[in-house]
Amino acid sequence: MHPKLSEDLARLPELLDIARRCAVEALSGVAERPAAVPPAPPNPASLPDSGVGAEAALERFQSHWAPGFSGSAGPRYLGFVTGGATPAAVAGDWLTSTFDQNAAAGGDSSALDLEREATGWLRELFGLGTAHEGAFVSGATMSNFVGLAIGREWVGEQLGVSVAQDGVAALGNVPVLSGSPHSSVYKALSMLGLGRGCVREVATLPGREAVDVDLLAAELAALDGRPAIVVANAGTVNTVDFDDLRAIAGLRRHFPFWLHADAAFGGFAALSPPHAELVAGIDEADSVCVDLHKWLNVPYDSAVQFTRRRDLQVRVFQNAAAYLGPVTEEPDFVHLTPENSRRLRALPAWFTLAAYGRQGHREIVERDIALARDLGDRIAGMPHLRLLAPVRLNVVCFTLADDPTAERVGALARSVAGSGEAFLTPTVYKGTPGLRAAFSNWRTTGADVGRVAAALRAG
Numbered sequence: 001m002h003p004k005l006s007e008d009l010a011r012l013p014e015l016l017d018i019a020r021r022c023a024v025e026a027l028s029g030v031a032e033r034p035a036a037v038p039p040a041p042p043n044p045a046s047l048p049d050s051g052v053g054a055e056a057a058l059e060r061f062q063s064h065w066a067p068g069f070s071g072s073a074g075p076r077y078l079g080f081v082t083g084g085a086t087p088a089a090v091a092g093d094w095l096t097s098t099f100d101q102n103a104a105a106g107g108d109s110s111a112l113d114l115e116r117e118a119t120g121w122l123r124e125l126f127g128l129g130t131a132h133e134g135a136f137v138s139g140a141t142m143s144n145f146v147g148l149a150i151g152r153e154w155v156g157e158q159l160g161v162s163v164a165q166d167g168v169a170a171l172g173n174v175p176v177l178s179g180s181p182h183s184s185v186y187k188a189l190s191m192l193g194l195g196r197g198c199v200r201e202v203a204t205l206p207g208r209e210a211v212d213v214d215l216l217a218a219e220l221a222a223l224d225g226r227p228a229i230v231v232a233n234a235g236t237v238n239t240v241d242f243d244d245l246r247a248i249a250g251l252r253r254h255f256p257f258w259l260h261a262d263a264a265f266g267g268f269a270a271l272s273p274p275h276a277e278l279v280a281g282i283d284e285a286d287s288v289c290v291d292l293h294k295w296l297n298v299p300y301d302s303a304v305q306f307t308r309r310r311d312l313q314v315r316v317f318q319n320a321a322a323y324l325g326p327v328t329e330e331p332d333f334v335h336l337t338p339e340n341s342r343r344l345r346a347l348p349a350w351f352t353l354a355a356y357g358r359q360g361h362r363e364i365v366e367r368d369i370a371l372a373r374d375l376g377d378r379i380a381g382m383p384h385l386r387l388l389a390p391v392r393l394n395v396v397c398f399t400l401a402d403d404p405t406a407e408r409v410g411a412l413a414r415s416v417a418g419s420g421e422a423f424l425t426p427t428v429y430k431g432t433p434g435l436r437a438a439f440s441n442w443r444t445t446g447a448d449v450g451r452v453a454a455a456l457r458a459g
């Protein structure tokens, strides 16, 4: 054994204790860490020949890299849709690495059954019925990818071909209809060989990001019986608008299409009885995407993917090999997701649900919604700002009252980030440059909203 490795083996408990102290210090200070840290010019070191051992590596990390890390796990990082990690989720993540299970194929570990228990809990949490079966993937992009891959196979089934066997060329063009699809849908379609160009953006309702269902019906009718894929959006990133999922699902009585619901963070509306109506009908989708590293507050990277057509999923993702055994009634995850070997990503989610349950996570969701409303009210009262849309859930989308050019809005974002107080990301909403403040962290409080508002006033 390499001497540094054997020294570290002998000192393992002590080393883990040092790492634990480092984590405790980071997490205790996360609320006061600058929300954003502009990176210094990089100065990459050369590959160590012999190495310094874990303790010295940790010291080097602490002095050289950690100060440049953002407060993205903290309460005033409101960029993108981010979320932190609950205490139980952090513990679960540590143990994922500790036990280092390969949750690909079963027979030697209970890890796959833990993942099945966790996906069952999530299914219930998001109001899906038992016809939906889930698997963990690395994020909503991969969840959309898997859902659309199953949809692609379904279109093949309608046309009497198997894309998994014969390739996309057997399929011809596949129309993919959606009102305000997330950018990752285009990326997924590119990876699937269907192409970004197959998306037909259907007009949204006036002043909204929700699809006009009558226009969607008209576009489906014009396909004249050709099978299609519809991506329904349950929570758009700019204004958290929701398609009418029930109405869209109802169109399947008249037109053949695969219904994929991108509920990356909007799916969490189901946890709050006053907001659950926003996702009514989601159970009728053929595939559903929900991100977990956003509003469930588990560490990166984690999302869940549900479908009613596991048979088609297996057709796409099966990895038949003698040493992996046959595909059974309850297929191993190696036959369900793009990865073969995969970490037990389910464990942090299992931990946070075991620790806080439905009510604990409902409280996080409802508090974040209330905080977004609060910031929205404060912004509405600031003469130099105006809201671009009502606050429907957890995102405040706003801009400068006068002359909101990309440059001036960007300057406000930089000034807020530069103060270290908060981090917000720019966007363009219906042609107007603006900013988004997305609330999805379990730590955020009313006092944080006060600090964000003060930073916006000063900016």
Ligand SMILES: *Cc1c(COP(=O)(O)O)cnc(C)c1O
Pocket: 081, 138, 139, 140, 141, 142, 144, 182, 184, 235, 236, 237, 262, 263, 264, 265, 291, 303
């Ligand atoms: C965040 C998001 C995605 C992509 O998620 P990743 O976890 O970054 O892959 C897809 N759709 C929507 C609506 C999102 O908010």
